[in-house]
Amino acid sequence: MNNSIENICRNLYNNLLSVEEGFKLLSELMYSDYQLVSDKEPPNDIELLVMSPNGEIHISSWRPAYNIFACQGKEESSNNWKWKVL
Numbered sequence: 001m002n003n004s005i006e007n008i009c010r011n012l013y014n015n016l017l018s019v020e021e022g023f024k025l026l027s028e029l030m031y032s033d034y035q036l037v038s039d040k041e042p043p044n045d046i047e048l049l050v051m052s053p054n055g056e057i058h059i060s061s062w063r064p065a066y067n068i069f070a071c072q073g074k075e076e077s078s079n080n081w082k083w084k085v086l
Contacts, residue, residue, distance in 0.1 A: 003029055005086070030057060034082035042069075042083045053080040 012022040042062035050060045050069050060071040068078045
């Protein structure tokens with residue numbers, strides 16, 4: 001099964017997954033395959049799933065002029081933040 005957010009939600013809606021199975025798959029999807037900003041600069045002009053150093057998850061975009069995500073303050077460093085394409 002393709003474990004995209006859309007497919008998991010569709011399978012939940014069609015009762016092909018239990019709520020517990022859906023939650024587990026969504027949790028795995030939310031917390032896997034992130035890249036550090038210090039390793040690779042995020043792409044511009046798209047929404048990203050972003051994880052702060054303390055584990056908070058945001059939907060945000062990259063602000064290349066400031067080298068931060070839109071959910072950060074201008075003075076904040078993004079080096080320890082992680083991101084992935086939705």
